[in-house]
Amino acid sequence: MGKIPFTPENLPLNSERINQLFFINELIEANTKVAQYQVLLQNTKLPSHLLLNPVMLNEAVQSTKIEGTQVTLDEVLEVEALSRKNNKDIQEVLNYYHALRDGMDKLTSLPISTRLFKAMHVTLMSNEVRGSNRTPGEYRKIQNFIGPEGCSLETATYIPPQPQLVDDFMNNLEIYINSPQDDLNELIRIAVVHAQFETIHPFLDGNGRIGRILIPLYLYSKGVIDYPNFFLSETLEKDKHKYYRFLNDTRYKGDWNQWIKFFLEAMIMQADKHIRLINNVNDLYEHDLNLAQSLINSSGVKKLIDAMYQKPIFMAQAIANLAELPEATCRRYLSILETNRVIFSDGKQRSKTYYYYNLLDKLR
Structure with missing residues (x-):
């Protein structure tokens, strides 16, 4: 053969x-x-x-x-x-x-x-x-x-x-x-x-x-x-x-x-895996968006959460651009989300990288 x-x-x-x-x-x-x-x-x-x-x-x-x-x-x-x-x-x-x-x-x-x-x-x-x-x-x-x-x-x-x-x-x-x-x-x-x-x-x-x-x-x-x-x-x-x-x-x-x-x-x-993913991500999106809006009283927070779904690992400047938010505003929001364990970072002073593990865990 x-x-x-x-x-x-x-x-x-x-x-x-x-x-x-x-x-x-x-x-x-x-x-x-x-x-x-x-x-x-x-x-x-x-x-x-x-x-x-x-x-x-x-x-x-x-x-x-x-x-x-x-x-x-x-x-x-x-x-x-x-x-x-x-x-x-x-x-x-x-x-x-x-x-x-x-x-x-x-x-x-x-x-x-x-x-x-x-x-x-x-x-x-x-x-x-x-x-x-x-x-x-x-x-x-x-x-x-x-x-x-x-x-x-x-x-x-x-x-x-x-x-x-x-x-x-x-x-x-x-x-x-x-x-x-x-x-x-x-x-x-x-x-x-x-x-x-x-x-x-x-x-x-x-x-x-x-x-x-x-x-x-x-x-x-x-x-x-x-x-x-x-x-x-x-x-x-x-x-x-x-x-x-x-x-x-x-x-x-x-x-x-x-x-x-x-x-x-x-x-x-x-198809079963895709269906489970969409159902799980739907629940996560609703939960984390509600949590973020309770922590940050601004319509801009939804733009930030939406951007994090496109780029679940990111730096502040890039996610600010994607979310169409002023960088200083975005950094303030990210700090609040990190304090409340919605996202995590590598802790660096410069070029800090953020991880949206709630989503990453479902995608992997």
Whole structure:
């Protein structure tokens, strides 16, 4: 197995490949849970855009963790807050975050397409991270292979299609994404699309991360979710060896049913986690906003609390700018909140960093 490059089927798959009865219960539950999550977001007390920044950063942490980085959400937020020196692993996480944001922004004017993939890939490989010398923004012109660190072509677990076939397969994938000629549910389609992207492996590096960014972008572009904020990397990272095995089984065993079932189960688990997070954060937001307003008699305190949800690790000047408050006023508010243990700081006299642990504990 795996000694010669794999040649995938074009999409749509032959209807005999997929037996929907095999995963019908998971499909119904996944659609129900994703819909519940959307309704919850539409009716949240906390303006849903406030949470997007830290939740997207957490997705970036989890997705790059699958590729071997050892970074925490706190460390990334500290670099964002300018209270920690950057390093290559953290930069990889930040690149993923910016590629995700770039993809979201470009969806307003571009379909999901080669142009979009290549633009996100340039961002993902910028700032001299691993792979930055491996033709960012270009599909590969040489053979690549996948396997344990240090493996060779002979010991690889998977060898993607020959490089001269990449453009044709990506063109087929792009057509399928935008004009699918089957009657599958969108959650099944994104399971197929993600697997096909990883099977083609069009770039020399960063394929897993671009493929995982593709999941929320696809669901958003099809109107399944109202905002591209449904991320699967955390659940996939927990079961990454199963993730890789079932992907490989679609190639060498043609077992699409097991892969789709696994993907839907991951969506259910992630939807449950997202729903718990929104419920918990709603309660926290209401509690801490009421507490802050009881301590500080000013309409500006809500602006400060809202800003802390976007940047739960911060310095005074940055949070004052984000909250659109005078810096001196903001520092006074922060002092009151710290005295009352709503936030905590590192205690430095200069360049003090504040931590909103109540929120961080729920995000991690």
